[in-house]
Amino acid sequence: MRIVIAGGHGKIALLLSRLLSDAGHQPVGIIRDPNQAADLAEVGADAIELDLENSTVTDVAATLSGADAAVFAAGAGPGSGDARKLTLDRDGAILFADGAVAAGVRRFVVVSSIGAATGDAVPAGDMAVYLRAKGEADVAVQQRDLDWTIVRPVALTDDGATGLVTAGPTVDHGSIPRADVAALIAAVLLDDLASRTLFEVTGGGEPIGAALRAL
Numbered sequence: 001m002r003i004v005i006a007g008g009h010g011k012i013a014l015l016l017s018r019l020l021s022d023a024g025h026q027p028v029g030i031i032r033d034p035n036q037a038a039d040l041a042e043v044g045a046d047a048i049e050l051d052l053e054n055s056t057v058t059d060v061a062a063t064l065s066g067a068d069a070a071v072f073a074a075g076a077g078p079g080s081g082d083a084r085k086l087t088l089d090r091d092g093a094i095l096f097a098d099g100a101v102a103a104g105v106r107r108f109v110v111v112s113s114i115g116a117a118t119g120d121a122v123p124a125g126d127m128a129v130y131l132r133a134k135g136e137a138d139v140a141v142q143q144r145d146l147d148w149t150i151v152r153p154v155a156l157t158d159d160g161a162t163g164l165v166t167a168g169p170t171v172d173h174g175s176i177p178r179a180d181v182a183a184l185i186a187a188v189l190l191d192d193l194a195s196r197t198l199f200e201v202t203g204g205g206e207p208i209g210a211a212l213r214a215l
Helices: 011-022 034-042 057-064 082-103 128-143 178-190 208-213
Strands: 002-006 026-031 046-049 069-072 107-111 147-153 155-157 164-168 175-177 197-203
Touching: 002 011, 011 026, 011 034, 011 178, 026 034, 034 046, 057 082, 069 082, 069 178, 082 107, 082 128, 107 128, 107 178, 128 147, 147 178, 155 178, 164 178, 164 208, 175 178, 175 197, 178 197, 178 208
Parallel strands: 002 026, 002 069, 026 046, 069 107, 107 147, 147 197, 155 175
Antiparallel strands: 164 197
16 A cells, blocks of 8 residues: 655654555655655655645645555644644645545545544633644544544653554543554554544553454
8 A cells, every 4th residue: 555644754654654664565754854754764655745834735636646545644743833733733634635535545544632622612721722723624524525534642652552542432531652553543544444433542451453443
């Protein structure tokens, strides 16, 4: 499979690319900085330069041409202002989804966030804009003609993979290693699991495949 990952230099994306490459697939990471291409090569991924905040649907569709699946794992990051959370975490995800539709790439996975919400359900506080951006993106993706999966992990850590999670419509807040989120996305793609499903995930006691099949 050829799998194109937006936010290709992010921690989850690099871990996912290594898993996909080791399994004999062709990960492709979208980056803005050409200097990041070497890091992608180290994990077995090709690199494509594209700025989702300054691109059109046609640009994205061309990038996705020939892909079997697309993963949106991009984000403005904790140091960004509110404006970029909207232009990348929300608008970038929607643009990427529209590009997938235009390119005929049906399988589409989004790395969202626990707490993502819209309207009056958005919690107050420092995370409000980020959670609204993620929530509005999630709603828009579900409205597209795609075989989408939306993953909402809890707080992320850099701990080693455990292979064990708890997944469901809602889960207790906690933490989960990025390596387990990457492994879960790989299972979603390679085993064709959890299509048209939105779920939360945290560290837990159930093997990833079993947790996904139970959704």
